[in-house]
Amino acid sequence: MVQTMTTPPLPPALSLSGLTKRYGARVAVEDLTIDVPAGVVAGFVGPNGAGKTTTMAMLLGLVAPSEGGGTVLGAPLGDPAAYLGGVGALIEGPAFYPGLTGAQNLAVLATAAGHDRGEIPGLLQLVGLAERPDDRVRGYSFGMKQRLGIAAALLGDPKLLILDEPINGLDPAGVHEMRGLIGRLASAERTVLVSSHVLAELEQVCDWLIVIDGGRLIFQGPATELLDRSGASLVVAPEHPGDLDRLRDLLAAAGHDGEIADDRLEIVVNGTDPRRLAAAVNRAAGSRGIVLSELRIARTSLEDRYLTMMNGDDR
Amino acid sequence: MTRTFRAELLKLRRRRVAVAVLVGATAFAALASTLVFLSAADAGERVSGRGATVASLGQAGGATEAFSIGVSGAGILVLVLFIANFAGEFSQGTFRTLLMRQPRRVGLLAGKMAALLVLAAVALAVAEVLTVVASSVIAPSQDVSTASWFGIDALGEAARNYVTALFGVAAWASLGMAVAVFVRSIPVALAIGIVWSGPFEHLLQDAWTAASQWFPGLLLEALAVGGTADVSSSRALTLVSLYVAAAVCAAAFVFARRDITA
Numbered sequence: 400m401v402q403t404m405t406t407p408p409l410p411p412a413l414s415l416s417g418l419t420k421r422y423g424a425r426v427a428v429e430d431l432t433i434d435v436p437a438g439v440v441a442g443f444v445g446p447n448g449a450g451k452t453t454t455m456a457m458l459l460g461l462v463a464p465s466e467g468g469g470t471v472l473g474a475p476l477g478d479p480a481a482y483l484g485g486v487g488a489l490i491e492g493p494a495f496y497p498g499l500t501g502a503q504n505l506a507v508l509a510t511a512a513g514h515d516r517g518e519i520p521g522l523l524q525l526v527g528l529a530e531r532p533d534d535r536v537r538g539y540s541f542g543m544k545q546r547l548g549i550a551a552a553l554l555g556d557p558k559l560l561i562l563d564e565p566i567n568g569l570d571p572a573g574v575h576e577m578r579g580l581i582g583r584l585a586s587a588e589r590t591v592l593v594s595s596h597v598l599a600e601l602e603q604v605c606d607w608l609i610v611i612d613g614g615r616l617i618f619q620g621p622a623t624e625l626l627d628r629s630g631a632s633l634v635v636a637p638e639h640p641g642d643l644d645r646l647r648d649l650l651a652a653a654g655h656d657g658e659i660a661d662d663r664l665e666i667v668v669n670g671t672d673p674r675r676l677a678a679a680v681n682r683a684a685g686s687r688g689i690v691l692s693e694l695r696i697a698r699t700s701l702e703d704r705y706l707t708m709m710n711g712d713d714r
Numbered sequence: 715m716t717r718t719f720r721a722e723l724l725k726l727r728r729r730r731v732a733v734a735v736l737v738g739a740t741a742f743a744a745l746a747s748t749l750v751f752l753s754a755a756d757a758g759e760r761v762s763g764r765g766a767t768v769a770s771l772g773q774a775g776g777a778t779e780a781f782s783i784g785v786s787g788a789g790i791l792v793l794v795l796f797i798a799n800f801a802g803e804f805s806q807g808t809f810r811t812l813l814m815r816q817p818r819r820v821g822l823l824a825g826k827m828a829a830l831l832v833l834a835a836v837a838l839a840v841a842e843v844l845t846v847v848a849s850s851v852i853a854p855s856q857d858v859s860t861a862s863w864f865g866i867d868a869l870g871e872a873a874r875n876y877v878t879a880l881f882g883v884a885a886w887a888s889l890g891m892a893v894a895v896f897v898r899s900i901p902v903a904l905a906i907g908i909v910w911s912g913p914f915e916h917l918l919q920d921a922w923t924a925a926s927q928w929f930p931g932l933l934l935e936a937l938a939v940g941g942t943a944d945v946s947s948s949r950a951l952t953l954v955s956l957y958v959a960a961a962v963c964a965a966a967f968v969f970a971r972r973d974i975t976a
Contacts, residue, residue, distance in 0.1 A: 456974070456975070462973040462974070479817040483817050490814070494808050495806075503725075510717060510720050510724055511717050511718055511721035511815045512815035
């Protein structure tokens with residue numbers, strides 16, 4: 400079942416209705432209806448083969464939908480020429496002419512799109528390639544090619560930026576750098592749609608989430624709403640493990656049922672303010688002479704929430 | 715189309731490309747002139763319109779005859795280069811990158827093709843000039859008179875040979891582009907192009923003489939030498955034009971309609 404959390408607060412940068420793509424008998428994207436408000440960084444998340452790249456390819460006019468339609472920047476999906484001037488994209492990895500330099504590759508793309516080639520030095524500076532603009536792309540590392548791909552996507556200062564797995568294949572430093580770059584690219588005038596099969600990679604930069612699996616929409620809405628639904632638990636550990644059963648019985652009698660996991664007690668926070676609950680637990684333990692060595696609030700991460708949804712436990 | 719044309723020219727207007735054209739044209743001129751002059755028959759008629767004679771080389775068109783004969787054998791090279799270029803855009807994913815910037819697909823294909831043909835036209839012109847130079851150097855050693863090589867008639871012959879060569883190159887290029895668009899894979903497209911235009915058509919010609927009147931590669935060879943005993947140049951020109959038009963239209967249709975998934 401699709402969970403639509405809220406109505407998008409702003410006019411959508413892109414709006415899809417019943418978008419479907421079939422390859423013979425295989426359905427890559429099925430009846431996808433999504434709205435992405437203008438100005439957000441939207442994470443497009445799903446496992447490998449979920450239909451993320453196919454959806455993005457349809458947005459970019461590379462793949463024709465089998466059914467459905469929508470608008471991108473207000474123009475109909477069936478007329479990519481009407482809106483692609485305002486869209487920048489990196490899809491299915493960076494693809495450049497290996498024998499040309501980074502700057503030459505950008506010049507070719509800028510000329511093909513009718514953009515000002517004067518913006519190329521600034522873009523190379525932005526993505527951290529200002530030192531090597533005249534090196535041939537065949538000598539670039541994968542991370543450098545990814546950054547050049549971002550620079551290419553930014554040609555013409557697009558209103559909508561579509562990035563397909565930009566973090567894939569990068570080393571930890573590259574992931575950190577790319578995440579920072581994506582965060583910097585977002586602005587009130589620009590919407591960013593960025594896909595990943597690992598939500599943790601996007602959790603810190605996304606304020607809007609679209610989750611798909613098997614080509615179908617699972618969730619769309621503000622990332623905070625998904626987090627709010629994730630809930631929290633209180634983790635309690637007595638100084639002496641022998642007190643664990645006594646502590647559990649004590650708290651259960653006070654209406655706070657918990658489960659023992661290893662040498663800790665986990666109490667699900669159900670609508671209660673977790674800090675008040677922590678105070679109550681601390682007081683109750685102290686009143687019976689149980690010294691606590693650990694008392695903390697554990698929030699379920701977006702990643703945990705996402706994995707729960709992917710496992711089909713909460714759709 | 716204009717933007718794609720200019721973008722493609724950016725790729726071609728590089729020193730590396732210029733050097734490659736110059737080296738290739740020089741090698742072509744030296745090889746074609748040497749082979750044609752050394753193999754020129756002493757006298758008499760050409761066999762099936764092919765080859766040169768000492769007499770034909772001494773005429774107004776003699777200065778560029780080596781160029782014409784050389785280009786007629788270079789068709790398969792043009793086919794290979796265009797297949798590699800267009801199929802390479804698919805395999806590298808650069809068509810995808812370009813289409814996100816220039817979604818009018820037929821215009822993109824036309825612009826790219828036009829820019830490559832401009833380069834081919836320049837390369838042919840350079841090759842023709844260098845072949846005249848090489849032929850002028852070799853001619854005296856082969857007792858070929860160059861007295862008729864530098865008049866108005868010679869210039870007309872040079873222009874005619876150039877246009878014929880350019881038409882042939884454009885035709886081979888279009889067929890190569892079409893094969894690349896249909897197949898998209900460099901090795902498979904090259905295999906199809908080379909096997910078809912090389913062994914297949916010539917083996918077919920050995921088994922069935924009328925093949926030379928119908929098959930594009932054989933027709934292009936006939937056209938390059940101004941027609942043969944089996945095929946007139948006008949028939950070759952008409953049929954080749956039809957084949958090329960059909961191939962280009964089919965390629966444009968397929969390119970415009972097919973999903974870009976690589």
